[in-house]
Amino acid sequence: MTIDLKGRVAVVTGASRGIGYFTALELAKAGAHVVACARTVGGLEELDDAIKAVGGSATLVPFDLADMPAIDKLGGAINERWGKLDILVANAGVLGTISPIGHVEAKVFDKVMNINVNATWRLIRSLEPLLIKSDAGRALILSSSAAHKCKPFWGPYSASKAAVEALARTWAGETQRLPLRILSVDPGATRTAMRAQAMPGEDPETVPHPSEVAAKLLPLVGPNQTETGKLYIVREDKIVDYRLPE
Numbered sequence: 454m455t456i457d458l459k460g461r462v463a464v465v466t467g468a469s470r471g472i473g474y475f476t477a478l479e480l481a482k483a484g485a486h487v488v489a490c491a492r493t494v495g496g497l498e499e500l501d502d503a504i505k506a507v508g509g510s511a512t513l514v515p516f517d518l519a520d521m522p523a524i525d526k527l528g529g530a531i532n533e534r535w536g537k538l539d540i541l542v543a544n545a546g547v548l549g550t551i552s553p554i555g556h557v558e559a560k561v562f563d564k565v566m567n568i569n570v571n572a573t574w575r576l577i578r579s580l581e582p583l584l585i586k587s588d589a590g591r592a593l594i595l596s597s598s599a600a601h602k603c604k605p606f607w608g609p610y611s612a613s614k615a616a617v618e619a620l621a622r623t624w625a626g627e628t629q630r631l632p633l634r635i636l637s638v639d640p641g642a643t644r645t646a647m648r649a650q651a652m653p654g655e656d657p658e659t660v661p662h663p664s665e666v667a668a669k670l671l672p673l674v675g676p677n678q679t680e681t682g683k684l685y686i687v688r689e690d691k692i693v694d695y696r697l698p699e
Contacts, residue, residue, distance in 0.1 A: 456476055456483045456671050456674075456675045456680040457484060457675075458480060458483040458484045458485035458539075458540070458671055458674070458675070459483075459484035459485075460484070461485045461486070461539035461540060461587075462485065462486050462488065462531070462535050462537065462538050462539050462540070462583035463477075463480045463485040463486070463487050463488065463538075463539060463540035463541070463542065463578065464487075464488045464490065464527070464531070464538060464540065464541050464542065464544055465477040465480065465487060465488070465489055465490065465542040465672070466490045466491070466518060466542070466544050466545035466572075466575075466576070467490075467491055467544040467545030468487070468489035468490055468491045468496075468497065468500055468519065468544070468648060469489075469491035469493040469495075469497050469499075469500065469548065469645070470491075470493070470496050470645070471544075471584075471645035471646060471647070471663045472544055472595065472640055472643060472645065472663045472666050472667060472670075473491065473499055473542070473544040474496065474663070475477040475663045475664040475666070475667035476542050476544065476548075476666075476667040476670050476671075477504070477511070478500065478503055478504060478507070478664075478667070479667045479668060479670070479671045480540065480542075480671070480674070481504040481507060481509030481510065481511060481670060482507050482509060485509075485539070486509075486510050486511065486512070486681025487504065487509070487510070487511040487512070488511070488512045488514055488527075488531065488684055489501070489511050489512070489513050489514065490514045490515075490516065490518075490527070490545070492513065492515065492516070492517050493515075494513075494515045494649065497513045497515055498513070500513075500687075501512075501513055504547050511594055514527060517562075518545055518568050518572035519567055519568060519572070519573070521571070521573045521575050521659060524572060524575040524576055524579050525575070525578075525579050527576075527579060527580070528548045528579030528580050528582070528583060529579075530574060530622060531580070531583055532582075532583055534585075535583075536586065537583050537584075537586035537587050538580055538583035538584050538585070538586070538590070538592075539589065539590060539674075540588070540591050540592075540669075541576065541580055541590075541591070541593070541672045542592075542593045542595070542670070542674070543573050543576055543582060543592070543593065543594045543595060544593075544595045544607045545568065545572070546568060546569045546614075546647070547565055547611075547647075548562060548565075548647050548650055549561050549562065549564065549565040549568075549609040549610050549613075550605055550609070551606050551607060551633050553605075553606060554608040554609075556650065557608065557609055561609065561638060562586070562609050563685075565609040565610060565612055566616075566684065567614035569610075569614065569616075569617060570613050570616045570617060570620070573620060574595065574619050574620055576652040577620065577624055578689050581628075581633075584633050585628070585631050585632075585633055586674075587632065588632060589634075589675075589676035590632060590633040590634070591631055591633070591634050591635075591673065591675070591678065591681045592621075592624075592629075592633065592634070592636070592671055593635075593636055593637075593638050593670060593674065593685075594618070594620070594621040594634045594635065594636070594637045594638065595617075595638050595640065596614045596617055596618050596621075596637045596638060596639055596684070597610070597639060597640070598641070599611040599614050600617070600618050600639075601615075603664070603687075604616075608676065617637070618640070618657070618684070621635055621636070621637045621682075622637070622682050622695060625681040625682030625683075626682055628681075629681055629682065631644075632666040633681075634678060634679060634680065634681040635636050635681050636673055636678075636680065636681065636682075636683055636684070636692065637683070637684045637685070637689065638667040638670065638673075638683075638684070638686050639684060639685070639686045639687060639688075640666045640687045641656070641661070641666075641686070641687050642660040642661070643660060643661055643662075643663050643665075643666050644658075644660050644661065644662050644663060645663055667689060669687050669688045670687075673685060680692050682695075683695070
């Protein structure tokens with residue numbers, strides 16, 4: 454199915470590499486103007502070149518998501534230029550350390566929560582007024598199976614992703630009567646720098662390339678996708694309901 458996003462504006466965080474990079478590229482291929490956010494200027498410039506090569510357009514916004522006032526300014530700048538936002542892909546995140554909870558340094562835990570949770574809330578706060586101006590606003594909040602598995606030694610990351618899903622579900626409930634649709638996304642094991650950090654001995658060729666994940670995400674931001682407050686599992690290619698503990 455061809456997704457036509459011409460005339461639509463999309464924000465992608467963590468757009469300089471991995472899933473964010475290839476999702477931004479897919480959005481641009483489909484006709485969206487991509488507001489690409491990341492810390493790494495070089496990666497953003499490479500993305501811009503790739504988007505131009507496929508006839509797309511982008512605005513590069515290099516900043517650190519730890520800079521909360523900058524997130525607020527992002528919403529203001531988008532409002533001034535376009536007056537609305539159609540798509541948000543909140544992709545950026547950090548892993549922290551894989552270690553016993555009691556051994557995690559306070560600064561590491563704080564960073565994981567700040568980037569993965571606080572920045573996601575701040576994005577929602579800054580961009581929701583613009584998303585609800587769209588005739589079909591769509592938001593994807595990148596999560597992980599770690600939010601549910603809660604494996605030993607993955608405490609900070611698991612806690613952050615569980616919190617992110619709680620934010621997404623709550624937001625979806627608050628906006629369910631509006632055209633805005635919100636999904637959490639579990640991309641599964643993907644060939645990214647974060648995956649290499651978490652699984653240093655793994656052969657990267659044994660896990661899917663981020664471009665494969667990005668291709669699956671594209672239909673989720675089109676006007677025909679009407680589910681909200683649910684979880685999309687990339688590996689299974691399906692949207693599932695949340696359940697209360699049994």
